[in-house]
Amino acid sequence: xxxxxxxATHRAGWDRLAELVAVAERGRRLSxxxxxxxxxxxxxxxxxxxxxxxxxxxxxxxADLTRRVGRARALIYGTPTGTxxxxxxxxxxxxxxxxxxxxxxxxxxxxxxMGPAIIMAVWxxxxxxxxxxxxxxxxxxxxVEQDFEAYYSSQPAAQFASFVTTNNIRVSIxxxxxxxxxxxPTALVxxxxxxxxxxxxxLFAAAxxxxxxxxxxxxxxxxxxxxxxIAGGAxxxxxxxxxxxxxxxxxxxxxxxxxxxxxxxxxxxxxxVVAGLVEGFxxxxxxxxxxxxxxxxxxxxxFVGYLLLYGPRAAANVSGVTRAVPPRSTTSGTRR
Numbered sequence: 001x002x003x004x005x006x007x008a009t010h011r012a013g014w015d016r017l018a019e020l021v022a023v024a025e026r027g028r029r030l031s032x033x034x035x036x037x038x039x040x041x042x043x044x045x046x047x048x049x050x051x052x053x054x055x056x057x058x059x060x061x062x063a064d065l066t067r068r069v070g071r072a073r074a075l076i077y078g079t080p081t082g083t084x085x086x087x088x089x090x091x092x093x094x095x096x097x098x099x100x101x102x103x104x105x106x107x108x109x110x111x112x113x114m115g116p117a118i119i120m121a122v123w124x125x126x127x128x129x130x131x132x133x134x135x136x137x138x139x140x141x142x143x144v145e146q147d148f149e150a151y152y153s154s155q156p157a158a159q160f161a162s163f164v165t166t167n168n169i170r171v172s173i174x175x176x177x178x179x180x181x182x183x184x185p186t187a188l189v190x191x192x193x194x195x196x197x198x199x200x201x202x203l204f205a206a207a208x209x210x211x212x213x214x215x216x217x218x219x220x221x222x223x224x225x226x227x228x229x230i231a232g233g234a235x236x237x238x239x240x241x242x243x244x245x246x247x248x249x250x251x252x253x254x255x256x257x258x259x260x261x262x263x264x265x266x267x268x269x270x271x272x273v274v275a276g277l278v279e280g281f282x283x284x285x286x287x288x289x290x291x292x293x294x295x296x297x298x299x300x301x302x303f304v305g306y307l308l309l310y311g312p313r314a315a316a317n318v319s320g321v322t323r324a325v326p327p328r329s330t331t332s333g334t335r336r
Contacts, residue, residue: 115191118198120194183236219283
C-alpha cells in the first residue's frame with residue numbers, strides 16, 4: 001500500500017481519536033463505550049505511527065500522528081505528551097530534512113529572485129537613461145543619502161522588528177501558497193521582489209555608494225533572503241507536483257507534497273523572527289559597519305550550517321529505513 005492509500009484507509013480512525021481527545025480535553029466526561037473507543041483508537045494509531053515512521057518516512061505524517069498519539073496517551077495514562085521530544089525531532093529531523101529534499105526547487109527559486117535583481121542592478125548602474133526613468137535626480141539623492149538608511153530606524157527597534165517579521169512571513173506564505181496555481185504566483189513574487197531589490201542596488205551603484213548599500217542589507221538580508229528562497233522553493237515544488245504528479249492522482253500528490261511543504265513554512269517562522277530581530281536591533285543601530293555585517297554573516301552561517309548538518313542526515317535516515325523495511329503489500333491498484 002502506498003502512502004496515499006495508507007492515509008485514505010486510516011484517516012477516519014485518526015480523526016475519530018482526535019475528536020474523542022478534544023471532547024475529553026474540554027472537560028466532558030466520556031462514556032464507557034467512548035473510553036473503550038479512545039483506547040482502541042490510541043492503540044491503532046500508535047501502530048500506524050510506527051508504520052509511518054519505518055515504511056514511508058513522511059515527516060509531516062509522522063509529526064501529525066505523533067501529536068495525536070501523544071495527546072491520547074496523556075489522557076489515558078496521565079503522562080507527558082512528549083511535546084519537547086516532538087519539538088526536538090522537528091528541529092533536528094523534519095524541518096532540515098524537508099528543506100534538503102526541496103534543494104533543487106530552492107535553487108530554482110534563487111535563480112528566479114537573483115536573475116532580475118542582477119539584471120536590474122546592472123542596468124540602472126550603467127544606463128543613465130534607465131536611471132532617469134526609474135527615479136528622477138531630485139528623488140535619487142535623498143533616497144541614497146537619507147531615506148534608505150532612515151527606514152531602518154523609523155520605529156522603535158522592537159516595534160520595527162515585529163513589523164518586518166510579520167511582513168516577511170506574509171511574503172513567504174504568498175510565495176509558498178502561490179505554488180498551488182501551477183507555480184505562476186510564486187514565480188511572480190520572486191521575480192518582482194528580486195527586481196525591486198535590484199533597483200535599490202542599482203540606485204546605490206549609480207551613486208557610487210555600494211559599500212553603504214551592502215552595509216545596510218547584509219546584516220539581516222542574508223538570513224532573510226535565504227528563508228525567502230526556501231519558501232519559494234517549497235511553493236515551486238508544490239506547483240510542480242500539480243503539473244507533473246507522476247503515477248498518482250493530482251489531488252493525492254498535491255496533498256502529500258502539501259504536508260511536506262507546510263513543515264518547511266512552519267520551520268521558517270523561526271528564521272524570519274531572527275532576521276527581524278537583526279533588522280530591528282542591528283541593521284539600524286550605531287554599530288560600525290563591520291560589526292553589523294559580521295553579525296549577519298555569523299547568523300547566516302549558523303543557519304546554513306544547521307541545514308547542511310542535519311538535512312542530509314535526516315534524508316539518509318529516512319531512505320535507509322525505507323530500504324531496510326520491505327513493503328507489506330506489492331499491490332499497486334491505488335496508484336493512478
